[in-house]
Amino acid sequence: MKEKQYTKDEFQVDVGARILRLRLREGYNREEFAEAIGVSTKFLYEIETGKKGFSTFVLYRISKILNADCDYILGGLGTRGEFNKELLEKIEMLDIRQIERLIRLLDIVNEYGM
Secondary structure, X not given: OOOOOOOHHHHHHHHHHHHHHHHHHOOOOHHHHHHHHOOOHHHHHHHHOOOOOOOHHHHHXXXXXXXXXXXXXXXXXXXXXXXXXXXXXXXXXXXXHHHHHHHHHHHHHHHHOO
16 A cells, blocks of 8 residues: 655644644643643644644654654554554443444454454
């Protein structure tokens, strides 16, 4: 499968969206998080909306504070642990019937190697 070719703007929007999602998951508001990573609130907003890029040092700080791999932040590719966190969050929103259906679906996927 061919990897998607991004423009710089599309890449920055995707990265910013991942940072925003991670920040909210960890319970930081914009002001707290901007202070924690050492940038202004305005600059964090510009990062999260894809209007600005950022340095490797800022990436390092974001990664450490949000407990997320740089690979995940930049490319959406993470460790199994990162995917597990996201999956658990989604499962917690389901009711018991939906969870039972999900389990059956996963059993089918595992059985047929989909």
